[in-house]
């Protein structure tokens with residue numbers, strides 16, 4: 001199948017690195033006009049330059065998904081610049097692993113407000129446009145949205161929560177032609193682990209990840225592209241994609 005997103009508009013959150021950047025490049029490569037949002041505008045500019053260099057259409061917007069007004073403004077910029085939103089990719093996230101006992105609760109607040117509330121705010125803001133154009137919302141969840149592990153209680157809670165939110169949303173909007181897609185990657189080689197503040201948790205996940213062949217951000221981007229490039233009547237609701245070496 002050759003994916004064709006000509007005439008479509010996609011908004012990708014957390015597009016300054018990793019899976020979000022690769023997804024923005026992939027969607028633009030298939031012909032979509034892409035709005036890339038994140039807090040690090042210098043990194044966003046590099047992603048935008050890659051897209052325009054390959055002949056794509058892109059708009060970079062400074063976005064903090066934890067701020068509801070910032071999410072609404074990004075959707076408004078997408079509509080003003082490109083005329084609507086067909087695909088929302090809620091990808092922005094942080095994974096601040098560590099045990100519950102003695103945890104730094106600012107890590108918890110960051111994870112819940114970014115991974116869960118941020119995706120919820122963006123979904124609400126974009127939904128009228130997705131309904132109008134029979135679009136799709138892609139939630140970048142995780143294997144941690146299916147399996148909770150020691151040291152990942154709050155990260156898993158955000159991803160289980162995102163999956164629950166998405167299933168209820170699917171029931172609310174599928175009758176109006178909106179596709180809800182949950183993508184659940186296993187271990188992907190990105191910057192995600194670099195931000196972990198608990199030294200023990202960071203060392204443990206790095207050791208486990210480096211012992212296997214990890215997914216690349218582009219591997220996950222292909223899964224997103226596959227889901228959103230289907231004909232209007234096809235809803236790919238869930239994609240679980242692990243490195244073949246990942247047993248957990």
Ligand SMILES: NC(=O)c1ccc[n+]([C@@H]2O[C@H](COP(=O)([O-])OP(=O)(O)OC[C@H]3O[C@@H](n4cnc5c(N)ncnc54)[C@H](OP(=O)(O)O)[C@@H]3O)[C@@H](O)[C@H]2O)c1
Pocket residue numbers: 013014015016017018019020037038039040041043063064065066091092093094095114115140141142143184185186187188189190191192193217
């Ligand atoms: N890597 C993995 O193994 C893995 C596995 C399963 C699922 N995932 C999920 O994949 C998603 C992307 O992660 P990644 O692996 O690509 O890591 P990454 O390279 O660290 O990317 C995370 C992105 O989220 C953005 N972000 C963080 N806080 C934000 C905020 N408040 N507002 C807007 N953007 C924000 C970051 O941009 P700024 O810092 O510039 O804002 C960055 O672009 C996450 O939801 C993660 O949970 C990753």
